[in-house]
Amino acid sequence: MSAEFTTQTGIRLENIRGVPAETLDQLSFVRKLLQQGSEGPEVLEVDETWLGMLKDDLLDLRPYMPDLAHSIAPALESSYFIGGKLVAIPYQNHVGVLAFRADLLRKYGFGNPPATWTELERMALRIQEGERAHGNKDFWGYVWPGAAEESLTCNALEWQVDEGGGKIIESDGAVSVDNPAAIHAWQRAKHWIGWISPPSVPEYRESDALGAFNSGRSAFLRVWAGEPGGDSSQQDSNLHVTIWGTGHQVGEMAITALPGGSVSRVGTLGGVGLAVSKYSKHPQEDAALVRFLLRKQLESFEKGEIHLFVAKPALYDVSSSNPDTARAIVIARPTRFDSRDYEKVSREYFGAVHAVLTGEKRASAAAFELQKNLVRITGQQPGLVARE
Template sequence: MLPTRRDVIAGLCSTLFEWLPGCNRATPKPVTITYMDPEWSHDRSQRRFNSEGLLRQFEKETGIKVKHLPAPETSEGQLKLTQELLAEKDTPDVLGIDVIWSGLLDDALLDLRPFFSSELSASDSDLVKSYTVNNRLVAIPYRPYVGVLLYRTDLLTKYGYHTPPQTWPELERMAFRIQQGERAAGEKDFWGFVWPGAADECLTCLALEWQVSEGGGRIIEANRTISVNNENAIRAWQRAARWIGWISPPGITAYEEWDSINHFQNSGKAAFGRGWTSDYFLTNPAKSMIDGEVGVTSVPSGGLAVGTLGGFGIGISKGSKHQREAIALVRFLLHQESALEAASTGAKLPTGAEVYRLPTVLKAYSRSISASQPVGERIVSRPSTVVGRNYDDVSHAYAQAVHSVLTRKKSARVAAAELEAELERITGFVKGPAEPTETRISNLK
């Protein structure tokens, strides 16, 4: 019996099922991947909409749906949630990975090196090292941040200052004078300098800047020696303790990062604030009540100007059920970021923004400021790649020790000696001197 026309059509539909549309075949449901992006979770500025817009553009170009997942406010909370989610069966597909998490999360993250050879060739080698564990690239460098000093341009002009402070003594003098003047004018709760002083990761970043700028070492050196119990580190901690109640609020030791931001930018009650920035943040500044009156410069120096390296890379969970789609999203985001940097290089900052002596890691803008300005700060990395899975304990011990000095519960000398012993116990490393500057600092150019 010869096949009927209906039989032939049915056979063709069966044979060509994978690529021929129609034939009563149901439209497949779009793949949805999840993306946990700590930046997006707490940004209420235009940047939040820009981030959403990028994802919608990706969806339009690829047909892959992306769902943003919220993250806690603090770095500690973000790490804890990330660890919990990576242990779940339905793990997030794409995750923002803090620069200090690589050694803590490496077993749960996909090695990205085989998929991003061209992107890696254009990345700074020191940034790539920050996300490399046992020769596995567990995240792709995405948005490096660096510690900076924020300053009120209007107040500097009002009090006759033409440039922001470049050293800690200059900061102290300027902060105190502006504070006195503003209080005399009726702003009784005005302060000279605000910063996050609570005993957490932010304090580790700040105290590392204070310590390294005085030649006191970077907590754990690259040669696996401990450098905290020395005269330079002790002097840096003592100086910061003197700020409290003088140019910084008595309650500064309870300030989280957002408390400091609110005090400086949202209430306008401080002359200077320690913050973070990146090329992306400079391109897309947040709005505040002092919009157009905020400048950005490198962190003041002791004998050396340094800013702590921060920011996020992008990682993919080993347990992701949609790794191909996740890789496509990461590649898309990296290409968009490269286009942003290329467009920003040499361009003017948004109206009202002012920069001076920018950190060298800010490629788009540090190279376009006046050649007559001093060179911007260099970058110091926290010792996360040196201590690996012990980093969380090391950072906690360090922040607690510095905090005990700031709250005057311990003298700087006692705290440094006790911290040295605690770090020996945690890491098994021996104490030693700070390494020379040229090996201690990562100069990201």
Template structure:
């Protein structure tokens, strides 16, 4: 039965692309097939193989369902994949099946943004290495802010007022499709990210604190959701409650929104040759929750980890350290536009020339980045996130008062936490 389960999982993952030359050790790494990911991952792995004399096999992963595939393979004790590319919220979920990389990393994490190292450390074990970064950012129409003599907003209150002012003026001028602000409001992980940014910006905590205590039922968090509820139907369309990243980008890139919350990937698309708003877009940190609030961007990005079922853990860890090293991250930034997890590279001239004018904004967002509580809640993170996004959605849609919604969420999370013992 176990052998059949492993075989079935392997068939689901996809065919192996064999690269490199014969050598003493073969290491298999999973690489995303999204965009340039497979090409860039393959190039880095090939360089490591050439340098070490080892052999590499690449598993091309599908665009969705990776976590379920990993869980199936790992639960079967499969050694089919040595190095796993994992999302930023998966270290806590998969930690028990990953090796501790501490002895291999040495001081290799010293240059990484601390939030990534903390996120990838579960129970005192470094179960993954940061590979490339992501964080929520605010896009805005430079031309429209200039047209109406509006400064880039520093707080959510300023953004709300500016969005309304420009939206109303543009509609009065004949652009009936203009909206002030688009974001991700559908009930899914994207809403968890957006809502956590609002809550954190008002100093409302991170749902569950570092000790495992549930903290979401507080006045600051309630105020954050009340603010966002006020956007729906005023500066944001009612349909924003069905928006994911691409729906928000579609509206913004069509020229029908003043502000947009999204991830850095949208920058190159907004400035592509066929984009109606090419050259008209600015990027900045997400606003603070009032004068006493803070800038808060939810952490995204991908990590590399080694399966504890690997037959060649030392070689697999060597590949991880090579791919996450500063020289390799610099290459990926220049050739593929990937945001580095190493802070010093944001001052590197070659990197700054490659990733464009959003280098400083992205750096500032990563400095202020907020990790979702996945490392604390471990295997229950998906339940925590689902409950949180559901509570936020209920408040945003007007089905439940924000205060009542968060009180109900608090009760549910306490039931999941077993007194903080996640």
């Protein structure tokens, strides 16, 4: 691709290597690069949750790509337009989904994938017991990333919202983590460990969970899916999802929306954008590279080169505010309200949840301490949901 871009434009590229695997480690790496000013990178692939923290170091792209600025889907505008600036162009839009072994569901008599966590537990246990009885001793019902990383924030947010436990920080700024619904959601996830999920799940990164599923050692997997960004003006309010990843899968894989709890059924919004350093001396050339990357990704998507499975019809509604357990919606992490403090908020949140998963802390004690810490970090008030 670099050679093709240079042939087309005469612009030479240098790719910076050594990028860490974990999201917040990548953020620290990008911050150090941006501190190099004009000597640092010019075009960056950035997680959408970073944009509020990096906005002062990123170029406003509207003068260079006015057509793309007007084509960003409304559901994504608040993530990419910050302080009146278009700080990045959506490159990949992601959402949390459930991958499952369709062949195993049929084998054990299940006509449809689970719509609730209770259904997932029942199906996962039955398939797990059956596969182990047939000699697959390392088989588990459900695998998911439980390491103390950003992916756990996404998982736990889904669990919490499913039970009506709030969105960590609400639209009015209230902190909502210390409540019976959130505590119940974390306790349920802890109960999975050693029952339908491996005892080592609290150490699983996303690649570990994907590897276990791909190798035929699990019936269900929490994973990211998505679609190309770029010109999203023609996209409707439904998200047609495609699993991002690589590798060969054992069995017949399919995907569906994540299961729901007693209140709703949701998937966390994710994604990455293409941004340009404010210190770049070549903004026009940078804009040409951004357009090139968007075009190449869309071409690869249309050729079927970057996906493992396409799910139709759409599984998520990105515009609805009234979820039900038959139709899932997309929820955002609390970056819009506290964009500068989000890194601190997320580290506190996934640290507290991880302590519950490992048994280091009781869920009620972890929620109480977390709420105090988030109130201190954000300067906001706690939510009004009473403790048990």
